[in-house]
Amino acid sequence: MAKDPVFYIDGEFVLSQEAKISVFDHGLLYGDGIFEGIRIYSGVVFKLDAHLDRLYRSARAMWLTIPLEKAEMKAAVLETLRRNGYQDSYIRLLVTRGKGDLGVNPKKCPKASVVIINVQVEPMHGHGKADGITTIISSIRRQAPDSTSHEIKSLNYLNSVLATIEANRQGVDDAIILDQRGFVAEATGTTLVAVWDGALYAPPLTASILDSITRRFVLEMAEDLGYPVHERDMTPFQLLMAEEVFLCGTMGEITPVRSINDQEIGSKTPGPITEQLIAEYQNRRKDPKNGTPIS
Structure with missing residues (x-):
């Protein structure tokens, strides 16, 4: 049986089956957030720094304050990968506006949420x-x-x-x-x-x-x-x-x-x-x- 991968959610490492976010998260309610998709090949995270640079540019463009400094985010990505031990895999790194109310106003979201998903996937259009x-x-x-x-x-x-x-x-x-x-x-x-x-x-x-x-x-x-x-x-x-x-x-x-x-x-x-x-x-x-x- 395939093992249950470890994900990172707001500073905690949890098994994927236990991963939860609030139904009031504005990423879920309004698509108010950003993401990066990153590949890992033979234990090397391909263009990780470039992906992080783009993530933080995207955040700046939409007035989204990421609660981690870039070096802290990089460390969180690498630690997630170490805990799973995959040599070839995929990272989906998300930053949402965070938990708010049912209105669209970002002021109601006091803190952004960070989610790091690490799974093994088949290539898109592999056939x-x-x-x-x-x-x-x-x-x-x-x-x-x-x-x-x-x-x-x-x-x-x-x-x-x-x-x-x-x-x-x-x-x-x-x-x-x-x-x-x-x-x-x-x-x-x-x-x-x-x-x-x-x-x-x-x-x-x-x-x-x-x-x-x-x-x-x-x-x-x-x-x-x-x-x-x-x-x-x-x-x-x-x-x-x-x-x-x-x-x-x-x-x-x-x-x-x-x-x-x-x-x-x-x-x-x-x-x-x-x-x-x-x-x-x-x-x-x-x-x-x-x-x-x-x-």
């Missing part, structure tokens, strides 16, 4: 690594950058949930979402990169997308391998005409896209550049210089 995944271009649009900002990794994922429902109803693996201007933004839980003529093209951060740590790592890795990298607006037509398309994110790593709206992408999935990047990512993700050892 698509070899042959690619099927997608649609969703009718749901990403919110405009002057509304709910996707630069904040918020608990409110309704936009992605609706696009995922649309993908489910059409029998495909994922949905690609456009921004308010009609340019390509990202997928429901990952960012997106296209390949033309031996160069990589990624939607810019101004296209209502998350500043993905995996995206940044993959683009830098591609430059190291000698590929030109461009961040620019991309139309749906340009995306459909790409030679290769792949998604990248913490859970899915690099996942090739086989089709969009039933139209095949390129002549082979994964394409040669995507295939090389997947292999290089596998090599680099366990390197201690790209993360923080648990012990």
Whole structure:
């Protein structure tokens, strides 16, 4: 029988079966909170410092005071991992506005709540690594950058949930979402990169997308391998005409896209550049210089 993992909740380490938060927590009531998803490979926490930096930037942007200093948060993550002893696993780190009343006013929440979940999970779209995944271009649009900002990794994922429902109803693996201007933004839980003529093209951060740590790592890795990298607006037509398309994110790593709206992408999935990047990512993700050892 699999052991019951240990979670961290507001300074205490508890078994997952005993983990509790208040029903008055504004993270539950209103999605008022932030999170990070972090992978652990062979005992190395991949890009932990970068994830913590983004967490604290998100908190600052939404006037959320995290009750731990960054060094204390890092220590709590590592101690949670040590207690579970997994060499390969996933961390979901959440900070909610905390317990309040049934109103939306954050003033009624005196202290934020910190939750660290550590489990072993299967990769997102793991079945698509070899042959690619099927997608649609969703009718749901990403919110405009002057509304709910996707630069904040918020608990409110309704936009992605609706696009995922649309993908489910059409029998495909994922949905690609456009921004308010009609340019390509990202997928429901990952960012997106296209390949033309031996160069990589990624939607810019101004296209209502998350500043993905995996995206940044993959683009830098591609430059190291000698590929030109461009961040620019991309139309749906340009995306459909790409030679290769792949998604990248913490859970899915690099996942090739086989089709969009039933139209095949390129002549082979994964394409040669995507295939090389997947292999290089596998090599680099366990390197201690790209993360923080648990012990």
